[in-house]
Amino acid sequence: MTVDIMKLTLFGEKLKSKSGISLLMDDLGHAMNVNRDILMLGGGNPALIPDLQKIFRRSMNELMAHGDSFERALGVYDSPQGNIAFIEALCSLMNKEYGWNIAPENVALTAGSQSAFFVLFNMFAGVAADGSQKKVLLPLAPEYIGYADIGIGGNIFRSFMPDVEMMPDRIFKYHVNFDRLKVTDDIGAICISRPTNPTGNVLTDQEVSRLIALAQQHDIPLILDNAYGTPFPNIIFTEAQPFWAKNVIVSMSLSKFGLPGTRTGIVIADKEVIQAVSEFNAVLSLAPNAMGAAVARSLVSSGEVLDISKNIIRPYYLEKCQRAVQLIHENFTGIDYYIHKPEGALFLWLWFKGLPISCELLYQRLKQRGVLVVPGHYFFPGMDQDWDHKDQCIRMTYSQDDTAVAKAIEIIADEVRSLTEIPQSQSK
16 A cells, blocks of 8 residues: 655645756756766856865865864754854954944845845745735845745745847847836745845845945835855956945855855844844754854855955956856857846846747757756746746856866757757858
């Protein structure tokens, strides 16, 4: 007799169903740990930058040489708020460099920024105490694939179609359409990533200030996803200032700084938000991971984290980005392609105008040829409008080995060219 124990709640069914982020992480884990011959252009794993690895080894050696610091990082729970020494060092750094005036009560650590967004989004969106349904407003879509399935109560997002600016040399750029942007009574928070994942778009300081004012006007928070942004890891190729205010929640991370395995997210917010995040940590995992904070503490205390970000991380990725863009231009002759203006993060967002198949099918065909990308339709949570553009884009990372990136670009070009070819006179 077969016993069926999988009589799940709606929440259980939601967790069991496939999502874009689980697809991405399955592919990434397989490519990075099982089949290393796969050309992994799909995930957001940062590169193993040699100069940065030396610094992490030095920091780990210092930790092991300093009394029982290493043993305590491994063998003692931190508080649910996270490692207080690291938090104090971060407050000191941000106050000194940017005049933020934050205290330890304004900071909590989490098990990665994905964990932070789970609690933040479900705090401000979903079924409210009065029975109404609240949503998170995404002013600029496409947006991060990891947001889409976080809501416990289903789709908790509303997003709007961006303006598209066509630029020379097959470059385009999305812009927030503030005239179209409406903050209705059912909006519980506004959220942006800066640089935007997947496109590398960087909202200007003026646009961020405008969104802060809009959130304040409606008495809701602006959640600023700073996973790739300034001041660290500073994978940002244009001018941008860091922001914090009482109605702003800043999410940061050590992942793109080069420590994704430590799963260390950082939330900077009003103390009531931090208390809620700390309670979440206690319930879900007792305390956040201590090792990331332990390894990075001296780098934050000394301010070296800023020098590393500015002088090692940023130029490393900028060079790789420029090289990948050049390779695309060289290989994509005969293809009606466009690249979103790369202003930061680890990705290039490619638009194949008039693609005759879905981006999902293109993803499957490329996977059969040993190349992993991410189909673009997963990056539009909360957008109800029909828009062919959503199914004509893919995200690829340029952070991995240069030889692998070059080979993958050749395969992508060959596959897309076989599907749709434009006259040579129109390909310039």
